[in-house]
Amino acid sequence: MILVRFLIIFFASGAIAEETSEEQREHIRLSEATEVWEPEPKVIEAPVNAAPSDAVVLFDGTDLQGFESVRGGPATWRVEDHAFTVVPGTGDIRTKQSFCDVQLHLEWRSPPVDDRLVSQGRGNSGVFLQERYEIQVLDSYQNRSYANGQAASVYKQYIPLVNVMRPPGEWQSYDIIFQSPRFADDELMSPATFTVLHNGVVVQNHVEVRGPTRWIGAPVYEAHGCAPLKLQDHGNPVSFRNIWIREL
Numbered sequence: 483m484i485l486v487r488f489l490i491i492f493f494a495s496g497a498i499a500e501e502t503s504e505e506q507r508e509h510i511r512l513s514e515a516t517e518v519w520e521p522e523p524k525v526i527e528a529p530v531n532a533a534p535s536d537a538v539v540l541f542d543g544t545d546l547q548g549f550e551s552v553r554g555g556p557a558t559w560r561v562e563d564h565a566f567t568v569v570p571g572t573g574d575i576r577t578k579q580s581f582c583d584v585q586l587h588l589e590w591r592s593p594p595v596d597d598r599l600v601s602q603g604r605g606n607s608g609v610f611l612q613e614r615y616e617i618q619v620l621d622s623y624q625n626r627s628y629a630n631g632q633a634a635s636v637y638k639q640y641i642p643l644v645n646v647m648r649p650p651g652e653w654q655s656y657d658i659i660f661q662s663p664r665f666a667d668d669e670l671m672s673p674a675t676f677t678v679l680h681n682g683v684v685v686q687n688h689v690e691v692r693g694p695t696r697w698i699g700a701p702v703y704e705a706h707g708c709a710p711l712k713l714q715d716h717g718n719p720v721s722f723r724n725i726w727i728r729e730l
């Protein structure tokens with residue numbers, strides 16, 4: 483009796499196993515039908531606290547060779563302690579290289595508080611993608627200003643989702659994903675978009691830029707191609723370090 487029961491279980495389980503196996507084969511066939519193997523993503527390295535291996539390092543702490551003054555000639559902002567600082571009055575600087583769609587990482591630091599300076603006067607600079615589209619750099623730590631002009635705003639267009647400022651004197655990070663606008667001849671086909679993380683926190687979530695960011699008046703697109711990254715001299719000694727960019 484025990485033997486009979488054993489044989490029944492043996493054959494029954496065999497049949498189930500065969501049935502499951504057929505079902506599994508069907509699942510594998512179906513799953514393979516939606517697999518895509520090409521193109522295989524390029525292998526890169528992303529060391530901790532360093533630029534990914536496929537990034538263009540724009541500032542590695544040593545010199546401003548990758549930049550030039552927008553007025554012509556070399557960038558003359560002050561380089562020291564693996565960072566560089568705006569020298570007020572010397573004008574904006576920009577990369578020698580032009581970029582289209584990018585992922586940009588940079589770190590910046592507001593100067594010590596000067597109580598005589600408030601709102602837009604305190605620690606103002608800016609990161610301009612393609613020399614036109616500004617992510618505001620400002621000391622927005624306990625320093626109220628218009629919200630669409632505070633740190634991490636798309637200047638005069640988008641208020642950051644939160645204010646995640648560290649106090650002046652501490653380093654802040656921006657990670658910016660920028661898609662450039664598309665033009666057909668002179669006509670706008672699709673606007674630029676920004677996604678921005680400030681100190682690792684999403685503050686701009688794929689917003690559509692309305693045109694070059696302007697202090698006065700409404701933004702208006704004009705067709706252009708790839709263009710340099712520009713940093714603003716707004717008269718305050720803001721510092722920068724660890725700048726790298728990846729072309730997308």
Ligand code: MG
Pocket residue numbers: 606607608618619714716
């Ligand atoms: Mg600015």
